[in-house]
Amino acid sequence: MEWSLPHIDHYSCVACDAHFGAPGKGWCEHCGPTGTLTIHYDWDYVRSTISKESLKNNPDPRVERYAPLLPFPAKATFAPLPVWRTPLVSGERIEWKGGPLWIKDDSRLPSSSLKDRATFVAVSRALTYGTKGIVCASTGNAASSLAAFCAASGIPATILVPASAPRPKLAQVMISGAKVIPVEGTYDDAFDLSLKVAEALDCDLRSTGVNPYLAEGKKTCALEIAEQFDWNPPEFVAVSVGDGCIISGLAKGFQDLHDLGWIERVPKLIGVQAVGSSSLARAFARGLTQPEVVEANTIADSISVNLPRDGVKALRSVRASGGRFVTVTDEEILAAMRTLASRMGVFAEPAGATAVAGLIKLAKQDSIQKNERSVAVVTGNMLKDTASALKAIGELAKPVEANIDTILKLLAQS
Numbered sequence: 001m002e003w004s005l006p007h008i009d010h011y012s013c014v015a016c017d018a019h020f021g022a023p024g025k026g027w028c029e030h031c032g033p034t035g036t037l038t039i040h041y042d043w044d045y046v047r048s049t050i051s052k053e054s055l056k057n058n059p060d061p062r063v064e065r066y067a068p069l070l071p072f073p074a075k076a077t078f079a080p081l082p083v084w085r086t087p088l089v090s091g092e093r094i095e096w097k098g099g100p101l102w103i104k105d106d107s108r109l110p111s112s113s114l115k116d117r118a119t120f121v122a123v124s125r126a127l128t129y130g131t132k133g134i135v136c137a138s139t140g141n142a143a144s145s146l147a148a149f150c151a152a153s154g155i156p157a158t159i160l161v162p163a164s165a166p167r168p169k170l171a172q173v174m175i176s177g178a179k180v181i182p183v184e185g186t187y188d189d190a191f192d193l194s195l196k197v198a199e200a201l202d203c204d205l206r207s208t209g210v211n212p213y214l215a216e217g218k219k220t221c222a223l224e225i226a227e228q229f230d231w232n233p234p235e236f237v238a239v240s241v242g243d244g245c246i247i248s249g250l251a252k253g254f255q256d257l258h259d260l261g262w263i264e265r266v267p268k269l270i271g272v273q274a275v276g277s278s279s280l281a282r283a284f285a286r287g288l289t290q291p292e293v294v295e296a297n298t299i300a301d302s303i304s305v306n307l308p309r310d311g312v313k314a315l316r317s318v319r320a321s322g323g324r325f326v327t328v329t330d331e332e333i334l335a336a337m338r339t340l341a342s343r344m345g346v347f348a349e350p351a352g353a354t355a356v357a358g359l360i361k362l363a364k365q366d367s368i369q370k371n372e373r374s375v376a377v378v379t380g381n382m383l384k385d386t387a388s389a390l391k392a393i394g395e396l397a398k399p400v401e402a403n404i405d406t407i408l409k410l411l412a413q414s
Contacts, residue, residue, distance in 0.1 A: 005073055007049070009042040011212060014312050026211045033195060036310060037212035038252070039071060043260055052231060052262055061085040063120060063220045069256060070220075071213045072124065079123040081110050081152040083220075088228050088375070093343040094356075098363035099372045102234070103356070104225060105346055111148040111172065112381035113141040113302075113352075114221060114246060121217035122206045123149040133158060136206035137194035139187050139301050140169030141380050146206050147176035158197065160190040166301060166385045186296070188306045208245035209309030215249040222253025225375055231263050234373035238270035240354035241280055241325070242303030244291070244314025246379065247271050251317030267375075269323035271314060272358030274298035274330065279308050281325035284315055291315070299330040299388050302351035302380060328357040334392040336360065337382065341392075347382035355379075 011020045013028035013035040020029070020037070028035025050068040058065050063083045067076065086108050091101035106114035119142070126134060133156035136146050143159045150157035157178040161170065162185060173180050183190040191207065198205040208214040226233045233254065241247050247269055254266040273281045276298035279291045291311030296304040308314060318325060328336075333350050336357035340346040348356070355376040362368050382388075400406050 005071060007042055007045045007068060008071060009040045011037045011039055013037060014316070026205065026213075033210050036210060036313060038313070039212055039216060041069070041256065046260065055227065063117065063217075066220055066223050069223065070121065070216050073128065075128070076124060077127040079120050079127065079149050079153055081120075081149050083109060083116050083120045085224050085228075086221075088225070089344060089346060091344065091376070094339055094360075096360050096363045097366070098359065098368035098374055099235075099370045100374070101359070102373075102375045103340070103344065103346055104221065104375050104377045106221065107346070107348060107352055107378050107381035111141075111145040112384060113145060114218065114377065114379040115142045115145040116149070117220050118142075118208050118214035118217035118245075118249075119145040119149045119206060121213055122146070122204065122211070123153050123155060125213060126155055126204055127153055131155065131204045133201065133203040134206050135194055135198040135201065135203045136160070137187065137190035138165075139304065140165045140173075140384065141302050142206065143178070143180070144169050144172035144176070144384070147173040147178035150178060151176040158201065158203065160194050160197065162187050162190050164301070166387065169384050172384070186306055187304065191309060207309070208249065209243050215245060215252055215310075215313075218246050218249025219253030219256065221246075221377060222250045223257065226254065226257050226263055231257075233263055233265075233267045234375050235267060236270055236323070236359070236368060236372060236374040237267045237377065238272055238355040238359050238374065239377040240300065240303050240351045240358075240379060241271040241273050241314060242277065242305040242308065242351070244271075244280060244308040244310035246377075248310050248313035248317045250377070251313075251321060254321070266321050267323075269318050269321040270355070270358055270362065271318050271323070271325040272354045273325060273327050274300050274303060274333065274354065275327045276330065277304045278327045279305065280311055280314055281327045283311070284318065284325040289315060298333075298350075299391070300333055300350035300354055301385065302349065303354065326358045326362055328354060328361055332357040332361065334388070337388070337392040340378070341382070346378060348378045349380040349382050349385045350388050352378040352380040352382075
């Protein structure tokens with residue numbers, strides 16, 4: 001049964017700006033899958049159902065606290081696997097040239113990645129409206145997230161992954177009972193195929209690049225950051241960028257709060273890409289509105305994308321915020337992984353540490369001043385990619401004699 005959504009005013013196409021009522025397949029009926037949609041709310045209606053004061057008096061830390069700002073009907077059935085508010089961890093022990101720094105650690109979500117925010121929306125809508133199953137393409141994090149949430153909700157999950165996806169992530173998917181299909185080729189090949197599979201099976205599609213509802217899940221990270229800063233958000237928010245879905249979701253969250261009148265300004269968004277997968281950074285530098293196709297090659301598999309599927313929104317979002325894109329090398333990413341772990345006890349996978357690497361690089365260029373606050377979003381846990389973690393730490397020391405004098409001598413030398 002399709003419950004009404006009176007708090008949603010309309011949907012607009014990012015490509016042609018056409019306006020729609022409830023979308024059919026989830027994308028623009030004129031532009032097809034490249035015409036991703038944006039959800040626009042009736043703010044007068046929203047203000048009648050939620051306020052900063054009501055949130056202050058709500059002790060529930062789950063994302064359901066923001067339900068009036070999300071695409072759920074009043075009688076929604078929420079996914080049983082909870083998505084809790086993640087912490088802001090002070091980065092005061094990180095040596096860098098910028099101002100106050102915090103880490104938004106989304107690696108602490110149920111499947112250990114920010115992707116749980118979008119999956120929560122996808123699965124909750126599937127439970128509310130009924131579905132035959134959910135299909136997705138993923139390099140690992142979205143796959144493990146969907147597998148976990150579908151397992152907890154009793155919904156069939158079909159997941160297409162490139163054959164090169166990290167084994168720890170695939171193990172997390174497979175042990176959850178999802179149907180996992182390795183695809184010869186890249187993530188982009190798996191993505192294109194997932195659109196056809198979802199249509200053939202008459203299933204929902206868990207892809208933020210074409211499903212407008214999922215960006216609303218990712219925007220909850222921005223809602224939490226704003227609330228954690230008492231509605232005075234930081235000057236900069238940085239996040240790693242692959243398809244562009246997370247940064248456009250963050251932008252949507254901050255812009256919605258601004259339109260609602262809860263924050264006075266939107267933070268400058270910093271999109272950080274690996275040098276080996278820098279489609280959007282290149283397009284941004286050249287003043288383009290469309291992403292460029294690249295041949296992606298980076299240690300950060302979660303953001304290794306040839307053609308960003310939500311690239312138009314990402315470019316538009318960063319420009320509208322007054323932010324920018326920056327690229328970092330794989331070596332800089334590995335260094336950021338070491339810094340986060342050794343200085344803060346935050347264990348980030350390569351893509352998760354990429355945002356920190358980008359901020360450190362900008363601070364060295366004097367692009368971030370001492371009085372400007374920054375938040376780096378860590379999107380995934382190091383244990384999802386142990387091979388990269390080993391590259392970051394180097395070789396394990398050789399075994400030594402089991403003797404106290406030997407141990408003390410070794411420690412004195414270090």
